[in-house]
Amino acid sequence: MPDVTNAPVRVAACQLTIQIAEPEANRAAAAAAIAAAVGRGAQIVVLPELTPSGYVFSGAQEARSLSEPACGPTARQWADLARVHGIVVIGGFAELGDDGKVYNSALLADRSGVRAVYRKAHLWDAEADCFIPGDRPPPVVETEFGRISMMICYDVEFPEWVRLPALAGADLLAVPTNWPSEPSPAGERSILTVNVQAAAFANRMFIAAACRCGTERGVRWVGGSIITGHDGYPLAGPASMTGEAGEAASEILIADCDLSLARNKATGPRNDSHADRRPELY
């Protein structure tokens, strides 16, 4: 595979409206978002967690009924679009594993097809009723645009987990999320978005987090999707957030990311955010 170049890569994070248990409609919304992002020049497109199914399942049975294999209709759609447009697509879906178990997963597809599937390792709330937690670290996929990893929503709140793909060489971490809305103080960016910034900063790694919107069975969503630079500052977003001023809305963030910057962990003439770790003490 070619090494990463200094040419910036155009990344999109799609904050989508998703409807529970409407996979066809949700896939159509995802396809429309991918088309819109491609129309704006995107080469890497990140979609939310559980894009085809929605999130607030009535229970394990509904989650299973909305699950699909990693070669199912959603994977086919995203792989087709990746092939047609020559892009990389990362998005979340309810995976029916070969083992018959249901996982909260994400996949990465490029022009050659599905390259990797990741299963969420840290489950939030009622997800534990519906999904089996994954036990494999986030994959780091060498793509034509750079090395891309992925994890899902609550996973990114565990700095140890973020560290793994960063140490394995990821330039960009894609984070499909469904962040349930919680109140935040007036004027404050959601701490979930802030946390993504710090995760990027700690690892000098780009992060693109795509949240969702659309009230679902009484649950609202943070929004606050963001694409951060390797320095932790936003390159695009945060997208609209649910708060006193209203509700998060559909939005496509676009940022040009020079992923080669993530290959250099130097933070100063004598410092390096990875080499300065002291793992013998942790």
Add this chain to the structure above:
Amino acid sequence: MPDVTNAPVRVAACQLTIQIAEPEANRAAAAAAIAAAVGRGAQIVVLPELTPSGYVFSGAQEARSLSEPACGPTARQWADLARVHGIVVIGGFAELGDDGKVYNSALLADRSGVRAVYRKAHLWDAEADCFIPGDRPPPVVETEFGRISMMICYDVEFPEWVRLPALAGADLLAVPTNWPSEPSPAGERSILTVNVQAAAFANRMFIAAACRCGTERGVRWVGGSIITGHDGYPLAGPASMTGEAGEAASEILIADCDLSLARNKATGPRNDSHADRRPELY
């Protein structure tokens, strides 16, 4: 020692002007800040990194000449003030160890005297010419106000390091810092301050970070001192920051912290920011 109560504890983070190689003046400034904080009801007072000495040393010789033992004049001053006022003081100083080596250290004093000394484990830039890195985890000190830990400046950029005192039960992490100023995008809070918020959020632990100000041998400082809640949102600050609008200024942040909240790591009915870790995978 008494268990932590639900009564809020008043915490102060003192963003001070410090002058290189003027320990008497700097100790006087620290004493004045402590008095001012006590006047506002503070029970825990956090001072910057290397408060008595300043930071931008000409080299190892100057750093050594400004170092003092952990029972030296600075420790005596802070322990005296802690005793007189019945408070806890945490601050940074250049430590001349019993082993003859010089460390970038912090101490915690309460009414009974110096309770703990911590030696910075992650050294920034030219610090490596002046100091030996510590190799002991941050202590967690049971005080009359709660369990307090401390680390210094660059240390807090390593989430693994922050995790250690949090897992060991710290309610409040005191972070004396000297953050050298770097440009940040217009309208953005310094990523160093953002990182402190995320560190608190990841551990449901209060953090009080006290930076400094006063240009020193050409170096300016971020400012941006902050006291965060256990949810990562600011309870006080960020204090003034160096940027287009001007330079960080002396400021005392005050926040009432219900440290008992840090004893409960639950983030929802079925989630817990520590119990949900999967250390077998990290």
